Amino acid sequence: DAGVIQSPRHEVTEMGQEVTLRCKPISGHNSLFWYRQTMMRGLELLIYFNNNVPIDDSGMPEDRFSAKMPNASFSTLKIQPSEPRDSAVYFCASSFRTSGANEQFFGPGTRLTVL
């Protein structure tokens, strides 16, 4: 039973380049979350989708960041152009939203380094 799948696991790029991170949520889950994690700021929610629709993108740092969810089994997070301060671990998580609790299942993360 596959969990949340993310690719690539590691990405090293130069400042100014476009970066695309990919996520496949757990089948049957209807909510998807993109997080960024750094030592200083911990886990920060960037954006989350419910039934493929963006619900809250208030955490997206600036216009350089964009996210899409074209269908229930795939999402992308794009950074264009990338900057050194974007270096962090990016996690995708999914959950099955009900009226109850909202435990989330995380992927292994993508470690992004922008030189």
Add this chain to the structure above:
Amino acid sequence: SQKIEQNSEALNIQEGKTATLTCNYTNYSPAYLQWYRQDPGRGPVFLLLIRENEKEKRKERLKVTFDTTLKQSLFHITASQPADSATYLCALDPGAGNNRKLIWGLGTSLAVNP
């Protein structure tokens, strides 16, 4: 604004002892409080949650308490083992509502020494 705090310093304990981690919050009334474990190089893993109307929840060697008056949750690991060494994160869950985003603590690093 909403604020959530966990023990900022790493916790070092001897194998077999009980580890107690703290999660405090302000300006928020969560419906649930969740605890996750994170190992280096991996994503957080859900451990257990407690509802606002529950005082205590247990799962094997884990115990969570929730005091909505003090706005505090305590996470206990009894009979700790070196394999319990990890970072533990707490998260506030608003429960029902259109915006279901969790509010995360920075985590507490636990080291269990053999």
